[in-house]
Amino acid sequence: MLLLNDRYLNAPVLQRLDRSMSSVTVPPPACLLRPLEAPLRYLFGPGPSNVPPRVLAAGGRPIIGHLHPEMYGIMNDIKKGIQYAFQTENKMTISMSGSGHAAMECAVFNAVEPGESVLVAVNGIWGERVAEIAERMGANVHKMVKAPGGYFTNKEIEQAVEKHKPVLFFLTHGESSAGLCHPMDGIGDICRKHNCLFLVDTVASLGAAPIYMDKQSIDILYTGSQKALNAPPGTAPISFNERACQKMFNRKTKPVSYLFDMTHLSNYWGCDGKPARAYHHTGPVSGFFALRESLAILAETGLEESWRKHKEVSGYLQRGLEDLGLKLFIPERDLRLPSVTTIAIPEGYDWREMLVYIMKNHQMEMTGGLGPSIGMVMRIGLMGYNCEKTNADMALQALADALKNCKKTRG
Numbered sequence: 001m002l003l004l005n006d007r008y009l010n011a012p013v014l015q016r017l018d019r020s021m022s023s024v025t026v027p028p029p030a031c032l033l034r035p036l037e038a039p040l041r042y043l044f045g046p047g048p049s050n051v052p053p054r055v056l057a058a059g060g061r062p063i064i065g066h067l068h069p070e071m072y073g074i075m076n077d078i079k080k081g082i083q084y085a086f087q088t089e090n091k092m093t094i095s096m097s098g099s100g101h102a103a104m105e106c107a108v109f110n111a112v113e114p115g116e117s118v119l120v121a122v123n124g125i126w127g128e129r130v131a132e133i134a135e136r137m138g139a140n141v142h143k144m145v146k147a148p149g150g151y152f153t154n155k156e157i158e159q160a161v162e163k164h165k166p167v168l169f170f171l172t173h174g175e176s177s178a179g180l181c182h183p184m185d186g187i188g189d190i191c192r193k194h195n196c197l198f199l200v201d202t203v204a205s206l207g208a209a210p211i212y213m214d215k216q217s218i219d220i221l222y223t224g225s226q227k228a229l230n231a232p233p234g235t236a237p238i239s240f241n242e243r244a245c246q247k248m249f250n251r252k253t254k255p256v257s258y259l260f261d262m263t264h265l266s267n268y269w270g271c272d273g274k275p276a277r278a279y280h281h282t283g284p285v286s287g288f289f290a291l292r293e294s295l296a297i298l299a300e301t302g303l304e305e306s307w308r309k310h311k312e313v314s315g316y317l318q319r320g321l322e323d324l325g326l327k328l329f330i331p332e333r334d335l336r337l338p339s340v341t342t343i344a345i346p347e348g349y350d351w352r353e354m355l356v357y358i359m360k361n362h363q364m365e366m367t368g369g370l371g372p373s374i375g376m377v378m379r380i381g382l383m384g385y386n387c388e389k390t391n392a393d394m395a396l397q398a399l400a401d402a403l404k405n406c407k408k409t410r411g
């Protein structure tokens, strides 16, 4: 009888054979009796990106306690790495235990109280997302809206700030759904003049395009681990300057989230000046090991070199795409995001079919648009470890192959 074959006689199967001897009524799932399968893929989409072996190895180190002194040392290193990557001296600099969304929510939940006015620049999905987060916690949300790929002039921003008098203005530096890298200069000064905090999302741009938190008067800045930083998804650096701390630590109400309350997180990360760091939650120890290693790579490479390389490789990719007859979605060269390049869907092709073809035949991830840019763009991300001309060549070959072999459906 098949079940008596030795191969199958492991403990869970024996348990299933005789239910009467077992107290469990839900059997062990058959899928979990098979080994984990995670194929090797070229992650050339907007993230996550492939993780270098050195960072994977760091994440695979034996676990230590989240409150051990060695762990505090590692968290202090991470803090220094984030200060470098953000170009800030803010002492209130930590990593969230969670993805980029955790940092978005932490920023909004702590800086804003219900009923306060928030102004959000929406030119892709990330503004939409922050507006929704702020609405959910009871803020009075005002949106400045442009089509994906559009950007806001400083004059437009100042007019909207004057009109809505927000306590917080949100802008995405690297709009990954549209492939836009938004100009940053002067906006922090406008916010300061109007007594409003300036919150910036650099999840898709940190390490790939210049950002200077202190020099550009950014009050709250966050990023994610899985893009140009090349760590696994699940941690998200964030920093608050003095102005932001003044606002968030003098609230009348408690933030809606206990997990994301900066009063607790600042103590957990040793930023509040108190002698003891208390238990708040169990941080992702392996994720922090990996994040520390990715920040170490950035420190060794140097920010300026990392920015230069992303610019060089994205420029090379863009020229190759134009040579294939493809149209870049962002016409202004200087506004193109160096980590995620967007192309207009080629006339007559079904973008989904092309992406499936590329995945099936080249084991390569590229993606379509996201939120308002769905059906408008295809996205190619070459960030951090993946930011190499050889990878750009592979992506171009895969696209050329798809253009040749996917049937034209229209036009």
Ligand SMILES: Cc1ncc(COP(=O)(O)O)c(C=O)c1O
Residues within 6 Å of the ligand: 046, 047, 099, 100, 101, 102, 126, 172, 174, 175, 176, 177, 201, 202, 203, 204, 224, 233, 234
């Ligand atoms: C610009 C931007 N902001 C925020 C996020 C959300 O990050 P996460 O998916 O890690 O929560 C992303 C993810 O793609 C992003 O590109």
